[in-house]
Amino acid sequence: MLETILDMLWPDSHNTRVVLLGCCALGVAAGVVGTFLQLRKRTLLADVVSHAALPGVAGAFLLAAAFGLDGRSLAWLLPGAAATGLLGVIVVGLLDRHSRLKPDAAMASVLGVFFGAGVVLLSVIQQIPSGSRAGLDSFIFGKASSMLTRDAWTVAIVAAVIVLVCVCLFKELRLLCFDDAFASNVGLRVGLLDLILLLLATLVAVVGLQSVGLILVVAMLVIPPAAARFWTQQLRPTLAIAALVGAIASFAGVVASSLHAQLPSGPAIVLAAAICFAFSMLFGSTRGVLILGVRRHLLARRVRREHMLRRIVELRDSQTNRESLETFAFTATQLADAGLRDHAAVNAAVRRGFIRREGDSNLRLTELGIEAARRATRNHRLWELFLMRHADVAADHVDRSADAVEHVLDPKLVEELSRELEHEDEDIPPSPHPLAPGGGR
Amino acid sequence: MIWTTADTWLLVVGITAAVCCALPGTFLVLRRVSLLGDAISHAVLPGLVAAFLLTGERSSLPMFIGAVVAGVLTALLTESVRRVGNVEEGASIGVVFTSLFAIGLILLHIYGRRIDLDPGCVLYGLIEGTPDDLVSILGFNVPRVLVPLAVVFALNAGVIALLFKELRLSSFDPALSTSLGVNAGVMHHLLMTLTAITAVAVFEAVGSIIVVAMLVVPAAAAHLLTDRLGRTVVLAAVIAAVAAALGQVSAVALPGLLDIRFGPDGTPIRSVGIAGSIAVASGVLLLLAFLFSPTHGLVVRLIDRKRLARRMAREDLLLSISRLEELQARPTFDSVADLTGDPKPAVERIAAECVRLGLIRVDAGTLALTELGRTTATQLLRSHRLWESYLADRAAVPADHTHATAHRLEHVDLAEKLDEELGRPAVDPQNKPIPRSES
Numbered sequence: 001m002l003e004t005i006l007d008m009l010w011p012d013s014h015n016t017r018v019v020l021l022g023c024c025a026l027g028v029a030a031g032v033v034g035t036f037l038q039l040r041k042r043t044l045l046a047d048v049v050s051h052a053a054l055p056g057v058a059g060a061f062l063l064a065a066a067f068g069l070d071g072r073s074l075a076w077l078l079p080g081a082a083a084t085g086l087l088g089v090i091v092v093g094l095l096d097r098h099s100r101l102k103p104d105a106a107m108a109s110v111l112g113v114f115f116g117a118g119v120v121l122l123s124v125i126q127q128i129p130s131g132s133r134a135g136l137d138s139f140i141f142g143k144a145s146s147m148l149t150r151d152a153w154t155v156a157i158v159a160a161v162i163v164l165v166c167v168c169l170f171k172e173l174r175l176l177c178f179d180d181a182f183a184s185n186v187g188l189r190v191g192l193l194d195l196i197l198l199l200l201a202t203l204v205a206v207v208g209l210q211s212v213g214l215i216l217v218v219a220m221l222v223i224p225p226a227a228a229r230f231w232t233q234q235l236r237p238t239l240a241i242a243a244l245v246g247a248i249a250s251f252a253g254v255v256a257s258s259l260h261a262q263l264p265s266g267p268a269i270v271l272a273a274a275i276c277f278a279f280s281m282l283f284g285s286t287r288g289v290l291i292l293g294v295r296r297h298l299l300a301r302r303v304r305r306e307h308m309l310r311r312i313v314e315l316r317d318s319q320t321n322r323e324s325l326e327t328f329a330f331t332a333t334q335l336a337d338a339g340l341r342d343h344a345a346v347n348a349a350v351r352r353g354f355i356r357r358e359g360d361s362n363l364r365l366t367e368l369g370i371e372a373a374r375r376a377t378r379n380h381r382l383w384e385l386f387l388m389r390h391a392d393v394a395a396d397h398v399d400r401s402a403d404a405v406e407h408v409l410d411p412k413l414v415e416e417l418s419r420e421l422e423h424e425d426e427d428i429p430p431s432p433h434p435l436a437p438g439g440g441r
Numbered sequence: 442m443i444w445t446t447a448d449t450w451l452l453v454v455g456i457t458a459a460v461c462c463a464l465p466g467t468f469l470v471l472r473r474v475s476l477l478g479d480a481i482s483h484a485v486l487p488g489l490v491a492a493f494l495l496t497g498e499r500s501s502l503p504m505f506i507g508a509v510v511a512g513v514l515t516a517l518l519t520e521s522v523r524r525v526g527n528v529e530e531g532a533s534i535g536v537v538f539t540s541l542f543a544i545g546l547i548l549l550h551i552y553g554r555r556i557d558l559d560p561g562c563v564l565y566g567l568i569e570g571t572p573d574d575l576v577s578i579l580g581f582n583v584p585r586v587l588v589p590l591a592v593v594f595a596l597n598a599g600v601i602a603l604l605f606k607e608l609r610l611s612s613f614d615p616a617l618s619t620s621l622g623v624n625a626g627v628m629h630h631l632l633m634t635l636t637a638i639t640a641v642a643v644f645e646a647v648g649s650i651i652v653v654a655m656l657v658v659p660a661a662a663a664h665l666l667t668d669r670l671g672r673t674v675v676l677a678a679v680i681a682a683v684a685a686a687l688g689q690v691s692a693v694a695l696p697g698l699l700d701i702r703f704g705p706d707g708t709p710i711r712s713v714g715i716a717g718s719i720a721v722a723s724g725v726l727l728l729l730a731f732l733f734s735p736t737h738g739l740v741v742r743l744i745d746r747k748r749l750a751r752r753m754a755r756e757d758l759l760l761s762i763s764r765l766e767e768l769q770a771r772p773t774f775d776s777v778a779d780l781t782g783d784p785k786p787a788v789e790r791i792a793a794e795c796v797r798l799g800l801i802r803v804d805a806g807t808l809a810l811t812e813l814g815r816t817t818a819t820q821l822l823r824s825h826r827l828w829e830s831y832l833a834d835r836a837a838v839p840a841d842h843t844h845a846t847a848h849r850l851e852h853v854d855l856a857e858k859l860d861e862e863l864g865r866p867a868v869d870p871q872n873k874p875i876p877r878s879e880s
Contacts, residue, residue, distance in 0.1 A: 044476055044531040098739050099731050105661045108475035109727060112654025116720020119565050119651065120692075123714030141546065215483075216546075219539035226536050229526045262550050267543040274540035287526055 015149045016258065022152035023144055023211045023254050023269070025159035027220060027246030030208065032166050033200045034221035035228070035235075035242045039177035040197065044107060045089060047218040049198075050205040051111045052088025054118025054214055056080035057139055058125060065128060074151050074210070077139065081206040088114050089198060142213030142266025144254045151210060158207045162200055163243075173197065174235055211254070213266030220246060223273040230284025245280075249273035304345045309354065309373035310380055311340045312365065313428065325370045331361045377428050382417045385432045396433065447572035448693065450584050454571050455685035455719060457590045458646045462655035463663075463681035464597040465635045467674045470660040472612050472632070476531070477516070480538035481633060482640040482652040484515040486545030489641060494552055504641055505589075512637025515541060516630060566648030566716045586646055593642040597635055601674060608632075609670055647716040654720035659684060662723070662730040665737045684726055688719030753852050754791045757781065759800060759818040760825070760851075762808050772808040823876045825851035826869035827859040833870040834863060840870050 011017055037043050060080025064070065088110045095106035122136065138146050147155075166173065175183040176193045184190045201221065208217040228241035253269025282289050315338050316328045332346060340346075346363070349355045354369035365373060387393040469478040488511025492503040515537055523533040575582040601608065608628060611618040615625035640652045647655065663676035692715045732740045761780050765772040774792065778785045792808060795801045800814035810818055828847040832838040838846065856878070860866075868874055 038529060038532050041529055041531060043529075043535050047476075047479075047535065095731065099665060100737055101661055101664065101731075102470075102473050104473050104475045105470045105657060105664070108479050108653055108657040109661050109724070111479065112651065112656075112658055113720055113724030113727070116651055116654050116717040116724070119717030120713045120721060122565075123712075123717065124710055127710055216539055216543055218535060219543065222532050222535035222539065226522070226526065226528045226532050229528055260551075263547065264550060267546040267550070270539055270543035271547060274536075274543065277536060277540070281522070281526060284526075289525060292525070 015152075018149050018152040018156070019144055019147050019211075020251060020254055022147065022155035022159070023250040023265075024247040025156040025163075026204070026208050026211060027224070027248075027250035027269075028243040029159035029162040029246075030204050030217075030220035031224035031228075031242030031244070031246030032163055032239055033197070033204050034246075035225040035239050036166070036173050036177055036197055037201055037221060038225045039235075040194070042197075042201075043222050044104075044218075045092070045198070046201045046205055046221045048088050048092055048107050048111050049085040049202050050209075050214050050217045051118075052114035053081035053085040053206060053209070054115050054140070055121055056082070056084030056118075057209070057214070058118050058121035058136065059084070061125060061136060062121060062128075065125075074154060077209070078206050081209060082202055084114065085202050085205060086199075089202075138213075138264075139209045140214050141264040142209075142211050142216065142269070143257075144211040144265035145258050147210050155207050155210070158203060162203055165196075165200065166239075169193070169196070211250070211265055212269050213264065216266045216270045219270040219273060220249075223270070223277050224249070227273075227277040227280040227284075230280040230287045232286055245273065245276045249276055301348070304342065305349055305352075305354065306372070306376040308335075308340055308342060308345045308349060309365075309369065310377045311335065311338055313373050313377045314338070314431070317431065325365055325373065329358065329362045329364050331363060333361070374428055378418075379414055381428065381431055382414060386417055386420075388432055448689075450572040450587075451568060451693075451715065452686060452689055454568060454584055454586055454590065454646055455689050455715065456682045457587065457594060458568075458643045459655050459659070459681035459685035459719065459723075460678045461590060461594045461597060461639050462643055462652060463659045463677040464594075464601055464674065465632060465639055466656035466660040467663065467670075467677045468601075468608060468612060468632055469636065469656060470664055471670070471673075472629075474629075475657045475661075476534060477519070477633065478636050478656045479653045480519070480534045481512050481515050481636050482649055482656065484538045484541040484545075485511045485637050485640050485644070486649055487511060487541050487548060488514075488545075488637075489644070490545050490548040490552070494548070505638055508637045508641035509634055511541065512633055512640075513630065515637075516633045565714065566644065566646050566651065568646045568715050571646060589642045590646070593639055597639060600631070600635060604628075604631075605671070612670075647719065651716050651720045654723055655681065658720070658723040658727050662727040665727075665730040665734045668736070680726055680730075681723070684723035685719050687725075688722035689715050691722065692718035751791075751794070754787075755795055755798070755800065756817070756821050756852055758788070758791050758795055759810065759814055760821050762801065762810055763815075763818040763822065773806050774808070777808065819876045820856070820878075821851055823878065824854065824856045824859075826873060826875045827856055827863065827866075829869045829871070830863050830866050830875070831859050843870060 011020065034043070034046075037046060057077050057080055060076045063080075064076045069076075092103070092106045092110050095101050095109070096103050101109075125136065137143075172183075172188055172193055175186075175188060176190060176197075180190050183193075204221060205217045208220060212220055224242040224245035225238065227245050228238040231241050232238055249272040250269050252272035254265050256272070257263045257265035257268040280288065283291070285291060312328075312330060312335070313325070315330055315334060316323065316325060318338075332343065335341075335346065346355065349369065350357060350363075353366055354372060355363050356366050358364055466478065469475050485508045488507035488509075489504055492507030496503040518537045519533045522528055522536055523530060526533075528536070571584045571586050574585045576585040576588065577583075578588070607618070607623045610621070611623055611625040611628040618628070619625045636656065639656075640649065643652055643655065659681035660673070660677040662680050663673045666676055667673055692713045696710045696712055730738070732738050735741060758777065761777045762772045765776055765780065770776055774785055774788050777792075778788045781788070792801065792803065795814070796803060799811055800817060802809045802811055825847050828850045829843040832843045832846055833840060860878070866875060
């Protein structure tokens with residue numbers, strides 16, 4: 001058991017080791033380039049490049065075969081792929097600029113037509129003696145296991161160069177993605193940078209043909225950066241996580257595909273990436289579904305508690321003999337009459353030490369509770385004052401609007417508001433609007 | 442070459458498939474979701490394979506249900522990725538459809554042999570095999586694939602015809618549409634569902650990848666040819682049919698006709714893949730529309746621009762002659778060239794055109810306006826001075842800047858409107874008289 005695991009992680013065969021290295025390097029490069037592409041909102045352009053590469057691959061093969069050479073080596077196929085891939089992007093640009101076709105229609109059209117041309121050339125290949133489509137199928141679906149050591153080294157080196165370029169141009173690329181108007185104002189050649197980014201994406205797509213295959217190589221540019229979004233909002237960590245996901249997915253996919261003969265590596269790598277994505281989407285620490293749910297729940301709980309505390313204060317205010325909060329005692333029935341029927345909130349507050357029970361039915365605020373009640377009520381009333389004075393909200397509309405924002409007030413903002421409304425020395429400003437009997441609405 | 446019944450059936454299948462795609466495709470292009478159509482055509486693969494695996498047969502109904510599920514799932518997943526992760530739209534689409542397609546490919550590779558589905562066939566289709574698979578309908582032997590194709594065609598045509606107004610409204614103004622009771626979101630999902638169903642029906646003929654070309658390219662070409670939505674739909678269908686016919690005939694007949702031979706030993710290439718040829722043919726038609734569309738074609742627009750430039754040059758010449766006469770200078774090629782700053786050969790060329798159109802006469806090197814020329818020049822002068830007045834009076838352009846702008850605008854005939862707007866002025870800002878209208 002341990003042996004098989006170790007064997008997977010550090011395979012015996014030199015060829016397999018290099019292939020793994022190459023594919024992981026590609027995964028890293030794709031993650032990095034893909035992050036910039038996504039920020040620049042050009043992800044699907046990579047889809048165009050990869051589909052438009054098919055006629056180049058098939059054409060280069062035919063050209064080689066026409067001279068009696070073996071067309072299957074990367075030296076032939078990669079330039080062919082890059083040529084038609086770039087041509088496709090140029091055509092998209094022309095269609096977009098010189099006609100009223102929108103970019104999405106231009107991209108989908110070029111994608112479909114070029115791919116169709118590639119399929120036509122593939123059918124020609126099927127008819128020539130040296131052409132068995134099985135060879136080229138490995139470029140369409142990906143078959144890392146059939147990569148030669150030489151080719152794997154090529155992939156690894158090209159991927160390393162791509163990452164190096166991104167590192168060197170990091171500052172420029174960052175500016176390009178976030179504020180291209182400013183970038184061109186400070187003298188950055190925006191057009192040139194865009195072209196470089198496109199060339200990098202093309203290189204990734206073309207060099208990834210062997211491992212991930214033509215149809216799915218765009219996935220390596222799209223999925224890792226998207227997965228990173230759930231863990232961080234900042235650029236450098238995004239790049240790192242995207243690179244990591246790319247590498248993990250490539251590793252897992254290549255290993256899985258080498259263990260099952262009929263499984264082509266392309267879909268396996270993409271599936272691994274998709275699993276990483278799903279995991280990130282569910283459990284990501286910044287935007288994962290789980291964490292968002294937990295945050296929402298915690299916020300809802302705090303909101304309920306603060307509402308309840310405020311009602312208690314209002315209840316106190318509505319009594320004829322206005323006691324201090326320290327001595328004010330109330331019962332659950334009184335609260336219910338005042339409109340607060342949320343017994344669960346009361347119990348939770350008791351549990352958390354905001355309220356203490358005295359005797360059978362009396363309740364009193366603890367020190368913690370008083371502090372929290374003062375803060376919540378003060379914020380609420382300051383907002384009400386603000387809305388009434390500065391936002392033209394009629395007095396009887398104020399309570400509802402104030403309810404929503406008071407719980408997320410920044411302490412600094414509250415300072416500002418108090419200063420503005422000259423209530424700084426008052427701990428809890430009086431309610432700016434008449435309270436309905438038994439508490440606010 | 443010999444044309445057999447099989448070839449005719451191929452033609453019918455191809456045309457039906459293409460037209461089926463063009464109908465929802467028009468709305469995909471219109472609503473700028475062509476790439477979502479691309480995504481759905483990829484994403485139906487796992488739905489298809491799952492349907493085959495579950496039912497164990499290649500009958501249409503489970504296939505379609507699988508497709509619908511996959512299609513709706515794609516749209517929903519894309520939306521949720523975009524919303525939850527704040528991922529941009531293109532990337533959301535990319536994540537979902539590549540993942541689903543990868544799952545489909547894996548299922549296909551593992552179980553494909555069991556259900557007699559070849560990955561190559563799924564991707565590129567095998568339209569060539571369809572005439573061999575016949576089924577008997579009302580006593581006629583028709584290819585089996587035509588049955589779902591015909592049903593989907595009727596479905597697409599029916600939905601579009603019945604819901605045309607709703608589709609149009611929700612495409613052009615989703616907010617208004619929803620407020621009027623036609624929920625734009627529902628229309629969107631309806632369109633996606635139709636696309637998914639169409640992709641499935643067509644995949645056996647042209648495979649799942651080329652569906653994209655058939656959905657988008659004829660519709661894009663039609664979009665370049667007309668501005669009315671109803672005509673766009675019909676035109677897209679026509680172009681699709683033509684592309685299908687053209688593609689198939691070229692694929693089957695051209696290599697033989699051109700006697701294409703390959704390689705050192707001259708292997709003859711008898712025919713090429715039909716599905717790919719149809720995609721390429723539609724691309725050619727798109728290119729033709731792009732270049733030569735009477736309303737939007739690139740070549741047509743370039744010609745129009747040249748024509749306008751020549752008219753402007755002629756009118757400038759007339760005005761130059763009249764100005765030189767006003768200044769009591771003799772209008773010659775040289776003096777006009779000096780006045781306008783254009784090179785003399787250009788002046789000579791334009792002058793020749795004006796002579797041909799009866800606008801000027803050339804007597805011993807002197808250029809003179811004919812009756813027609815003088816009328817035209819007067820109208821131009823009027824236009825120019827009215828523009829100057831308008832710019833000075835209403836657009837707050839300083840007096841020394843009005844001439845240059847008016848010099849370009851004078852060719853735009855808005856003289857009557859300007860005159861009315863300015864209250865029929867008698868002089869321009871430089872106190873030069875504004876000629877009266879001839880009519």
